[in-house]
Amino acid sequence: MSEHYPVLIVIIPFIFALIVAFAGFIKPRLCCFLTISALILSLYSSIILLFQVFKTGCIEYRLSGWSPPWGICYNIDYLNSIIIVVVMIVGLMCAISSQKAVNRDLDQKKGAFYALFLLFITGLTGILATGDLFNLYVLLEITSISGYALIGTGNNKAAFASLKYLFMGTIGASFYLLGIGYLYISTGSLNMADIAAIIPELQQSKTIMFAFIFCMTGLFIKMGMFPMHGWLPNAYSDSHSATSTLVASLTTKVMLYVMIRLILNVFLPDYSFSKLNIDNIMVWFATVVIICGSFLALSQKNLKYMLSYIIITEVGYIAGGFWLGNRLGMTGAILHILNDALMTMCLFLSSANFIYVLKNDSFKNFKDIFLKMPFSAAGFVIGGASIIGVPPTCGFFSKWYLLSAAQEAGHYEFFSALIFSSLICCILFFRIIEQGFFSEDDHENNVTKFNEAPVSMIIPLGITVLLLIAAGIYSGDIITNFIDHAIPDIIT
Amino acid sequence: MKIIGIITILLSGSIMIYSTLDFPEWGDPLSPANTHLSVYYIENSMPDTSVPNIVTAILADYRSYDTMFETTVIFAAGLACFLLLRNFRKKKKEYSLYRHIPTGVTLKIKNSADLADDTKLFQRIDSTWVPFDLVTRTASGLIVPFIQIFALYVIAHGHHSPGGGFQGGVIFGAAFILFAISYSLRESLKIISEKTAVILSCVGVMIYAGTGLLCLLFGSNFLNYGSLAQILFTDPVSARSLAILFVEIGVGLAVAGVMIWLYYNISSSGKYNQGL
Amino acid sequence: MDNYLFFIVSKFNYWGVMILIMIGIYAIISKQNLIKKIIGMNIFQTAIILFYISIGSKKNASIPILHHLNEHTQKINPDDFVNPLPHVLMLTAIVVSVATLGVALSLAIKIYQQFGTLEENIINNKIAADNNRQSVIDRL
Structure with a gap:
């Protein structure tokens, strides 16, 4: 067995x-x-x-x-x-x-x-x-179709957000399918390893280049890279909180994984980095994504919208870190996929708790949140600390790798964008924590009651917080035992 | 918005047409796509699976895992429509409408809560003017059984001619949808209720996945039909052929069930009343 | 001249596919009506199906179904049958596009139930007005 x-x-x-x-x-x-x-x-x-x-x-x-x-x-x-x-x-x-x-x-x-x-x-x-590349497409569509349906069951705007997501998602998946078609027409195969064996002979072919471009375009749309991000905030914020936790923490990360998989195991790093020579453009692109995402997150008035824009900046972190092209950057990017899935889950779980009790996620309602819902708020603070990159949590370690990789590769624009977005995240989270701790109202007149979410919602949040810290402590083991083997040896 | 659209499509269109320049010429038997994998399939599908239709052999054997998830995609679409549209709340109406079948007169009855939906003489309707067309009803009633037999033929003959589970299932579903259009949704719900349609589709996908699990139980890889030879009392090659038929039946059931379910949900916006 | 003609003949159906893809994208970007957008999406997906089918075609080849009679007498020549793999892939893609269409239509029905219209700009205006009202209530 x-x-x-x-x-x-x-x-x-x-x-x-x-x-x-x-x-x-x-x-x-x-x-x-x-x-x-x-x-x-x-x-x-x-x-x-x-x-x-x-x-x-x-x-x-x-x-x-x-x-x-x-x-x-x-x-x-x-x-x-x-x-x-x-x-x-x-x-x-x-x-x-x-x-x-x-x-x-x-x-x-x-x-x-x-x-x-x-x-x-x-x-x-x-x-x-x-x-297998085509099997990936079929499974992508299963994910997308169930995702559209899950997102569509939200508040009254959810169906519209979901239909927009459906249009963008279908365009993305179709571009990916077109890219596979280009690969199939020039190699005659659909298996990743088989294509990887054929591609070195076809380095001059325009078809392979366009296959790369179409696959990447499709995946960028699916992962919500900045100019194609229009569907993401509405889809994640208007949906039911039970779905948004699942969809928001996993979809973008798995799409980033597919990008990494295609570059490392199908088109091969030799072709993607040396032959195409687009890594500098991609890092700049990721820099723009991070900065725009941070500013857009700053302008939001609802918790889930803010978290959705933070997801966009995280996509920029991972994509940019990967396209730096050195070993440190790839390690940081892959580690950040793992960490970010946990961090986003932590934040969305606590926001689901807030919404379950408060029925609304506008910042106005977060007064005295630490008295009302101490456990959920504590989970939220630790998730936020991990997004900012405070040491015991796992966010710090992957961000450290990304920063040192940017410094090693000489991409100081990416370095400063990372620092800048960390600062913005500080502002974002402290704004909410400040609302929760020091509200203007008199505490003595209207005593806020302890009104915590049910235990079945607190326990997963607690486990997630523990996982965040554990992933931080054991990140060295994860890197030496798994991620180091995953990156091919030619990348230094 | 229109100008942005035109600029986008002109730019990307010229890029895409430029990208076709390196393609092998159309219909070239020596292009990589036609010489790498497909040759193996054409030469070996008959000795491997004893299915003359190469498309069926690849669909249900070489790439059967894709096909299983393809069935799942359509099942997920059925679930998605149900989740999005189904409306269980029944609005309390002040009156309801009935048609006296022999005369075609529409009756408006107040406080009709304890009346049955349908009797031999009266039929419940939802809008004041619902056409009763004898010609369409009779004609479609005559056609439906033939379409269903054709659907069964398409499923069963998928090994030797174009066809298979999907096509047959869609035709089967279409026959029933024709019935539902020409009669009404209430009458079709009496024949295949919502629950039956769901169970049909669940069982269909389950047959496919179950065949795969059976292969696991007999010690080979998932969906490796060759190991089923032990219970089918044949050699592995004809076991593959038989298992393909089995799987196609499952796909047909699933697709027919989902098509009917989708039609129920979309045509009545989830209210399951009279429908179109 | 012959060279050009040969070039056009060997590529024109790929160009047709690209033009269909562009029509689909144009409908998704520029049309306001959601049903028209759904139609555009479907044109896009159908174009890709045509693209794959063109990959699999071979000159002077027949459908990929072997005959029972000559299975032992004759060796199978791969050039006599069109490439079956793209057909298999496209069966899957057709099912996927049908499933997407079903979900899109049910979402459109749900949107119509909530907003009473399918024009995108009107829906956007209604959502914006709703948000404004919400923020005014928040301020009070």
């Missing part, structure tokens, strides 16, 4: 999604329990997979038993095994935290909600594990 874990991580949530959809019509109370048990099972198998990779190196799994260029294969290696674990953790925490809010808001449609929730996780895990 042990050799089947690569497929089990995808199949368990998938099968359970079908069962949950079925159970939604027969016994709706079971849905949440089934979802959580599915995610616990797949988290367990993903952890076992992580240890297998740690012991034996990369694992190849042949689906339908056909050898790679003709059939589809799964490649679990040092890069994706650890991201899969993070995805499963985020999914599990979101599922536990969402049950109260979902019970309250989506009573009879719980089955469909949790089925789509599990399909979303299935799609993301499949994207991470697959070694």
Whole structure:
């Protein structure tokens, strides 16, 4: 059985999604329990997979038993095994935290909600594990379609935001498909490793260059890079808080992973960095993304909108750090994918708690939040500290790598953009914390009651805070055991 | 906005047309796409799977994992429409409308809460003027069984001719949608209720995934049909062919169920009343 | 002259695909009506399907279905059958585009229920007015 874990991580949530959809019509109370048990099972198998990779190196799994260029294969290696674990953790925490809010808001449609929730996780895990470009597209569409539906169930603006996301997402996915078509027309293959073996012979081909451009355009739209970010803030803020936690913390990171995967394992760093020679432009581009994202975040009046713009700046961090092209930058970028998924989850979980109690996420309502909801507010502060980069939390370590990489590569504009956005994040979070601690009202006249969110929403937040600190403390181990092996040796 | 659109498409269009210049010429049998992977499929699909239709062989065997998720995509679309549109709240109306079937007269009844929706003589309708067209009803009633038989043929004959689970499932769903259009949604809900459509689609995807899991149980990789030879009492090659038929039936069920479910939700905006 | 003609003949259907893609993108960018945007999106996806099918074509080849009769007598010549792989991929892409269309239409229905219109600028105005009212209430 042990050799089947690569497929089990995808199949368990998938099968359970079908069962949950079925159970939604027969016994709706079971849905949440089934979802959580599915995610616990797949988290367990993903952890076992992580240890297998740690012991034996990369694992190849042949689906339908056909050898790679003709059939589809799964490649679990040092890069994706650890991201899969993070995805499963985020999914599990979101599922536990969402049950109260979902019970309250989506009573009879719980089955469909949790089925789509599990399909979303299935799609993301499949994207991470697959070694076939077209299989990646199909799973991308599963993720997107369940994402559109989950986002569409929010407040009254959510359907419109979701339709905008659908247009942009479909354009992005179609450009990615067009890029695969260009690769297919010039190499005749769809398997990542097979294409990587053919591409060095075709370095002069214009078709490969345009394949690269179209794939990257599609992924940039999907990950919300700055000029194409229009869909992101509305989609993440208008949606139901149970979905926005899941979608916001995972979608952009997995798309960034796909970008890294395509550059490292399909087009190869030699072609992407030396031949195309666009790394300087991309770093400048990321600098602009970070600065614009920070300013836009500063101008928001609602918590979730602010967090959405922070996600855009984080996308800039990771993309820019990766395109620096040196070993430190790539290490920082991959570490930041892991950390950022946890940080964003922490912030969105606490914002979900605020919304569950306060029914609104405007900054006006955050007066005396530390008296009313001490645990959620503490979680929020630690998440914010991690985004800013305060040492014991994990955000500090990845940011440190990114900063030293920028300094090593001589990209001082990226260096200063990182410092600048950290300062802006300080302002953003202290503005809210100040509201929470020192409100102008008299405390004695209207005593604020202790009104904390339910325990099932506090526990995931607490676990996430612990994970944030643990990921910070063990970041050295993660780098030496996994990320160092994931980056090819030619990058220094 | 129009000017921005025109500028964007002129720029990107010229880039895209420029990008085609390095392509191999159209229909060239020696282009990389036609010589690398496809040759293996054309030469070996018959000895590997004993399915003469190479497209079916690739779809349901070599790349069967894609196809499973393709079925999932359409299932997810059905779930998405349900989640977005389904409206369980019933508005309390002051009156409801009934049609006396033999005469075609519309009756408006107040306080109709305890009346049955349909009896032999009366039929519940939702708008004051609902056309009752005998010709469409009779004609579509005659056509529907033939379309359904054709759908079954398309599913079953996917090994030898163009066709397969998706096409057959869509045709099957279309036959039922024709019935629902020419009669009304209430009458079609009596034949295939919402629950039945959902269960049909769940079971369809489940057949596909279950075949894969069965292969896992017999000790081979996921969806490796060759190992099913032990329970199908044949050699691995014909086991693949049989398993492909099995999987296609699952896909057909899933697609037909989802098509009907999608139609129910979209045509009545989730209210499940009279529909179009 | 012959060279040019040959060049055009060997590329023109790719150009047709690109023009269709541009029509789709133009509809998504410039049209105000959401249904027209959905149609544009579908044109885009269909264009990519055509692109893949053109990749798989071969001159003087037939459909990729082998005949039972000559399976032993004759060796299969790959040049006699068109490339089956793009057809398989596009079956998947067609299903994906149908699924996206379904979700897009149900979102459009939901938007129509909430705003009473499908024109994007009117919806944007309504949302802006709503936000303004909200901020006025906040200030009071």
